[in-house]
Amino acid sequence: MLLSKKTSIKISCEYANLIGHMCYAASKLWNVCNYERQHYKETGLGQYPDWYYQKKAHKEDLWYKQLPSQTAQEVCRLLDKAWKSFYALKRSGGIESPRLPRFKQDGIPITYMQMGIVHERDTEKVRLSLPKALKKYMEGTYQIHENFLFLENKIFRDMDQIKQLR
Known part of the structure; x- marks a missing residue:
């Protein structure tokens, strides 16, 4: 389920x-x-x-x-x-003059799909992968040296498989 x-x-x-x-x-x-x-x-x-x-x-x-x-x-x-x-x-003709999809002014929510998520079984941790280009940019610009994002929450402990994170 x-x-x-x-x-x-x-x-x-x-x-x-x-x-x-x-x-x-x-x-x-x-x-x-x-x-x-x-x-x-x-x-x-x-x-x-x-x-x-x-x-x-x-x-x-x-x-x-x-x-x-x-x-x-x-x-x-x-x-x-x-x-x-x-x-x-x-x-x-449901709407008289529908508008084109708009340009986004601010950041939009991102969805991590299954291949970018690693769940460490029976723990509260989820590891999210980061692209190589982003790692390089963040190291050079902000001196952030992260290879992965590690998220912790009690809700992850009881899950077998995670399909998406938004």
Whole structure:
């Protein structure tokens, strides 16, 4: 049986800085992909960029590399879902003039997927992986030398498998 649980976790300043940077990178990746979709003809793309194209094309971009790969793909997938919703509303006429998906001004919540999470069985700890580019940036800019994020909470002790952390 799958359960969904919501909890709060106290984190250190270094972890807050790392997570804040990843949320900022997620919003920038969203904005880059959103701009590309809105202006694909002006940017010289032959066809409309879909989710698959965008996750492949932006793999070497700065903002994509600042996120775990599954998290970056999830950002692209959520943008694709927003655009599909826009086109569905436009076709159905459900809303007279639906608005395009908006650009994000602030950091957006990130989702850690299963491959980025390691749960140490029968403990309160969860280890989250950090991308290589983010580690290098944080060491050079903020002198933060973390290889992983370790989160602790009593709720993790009774879990066998964790699929997502948001």
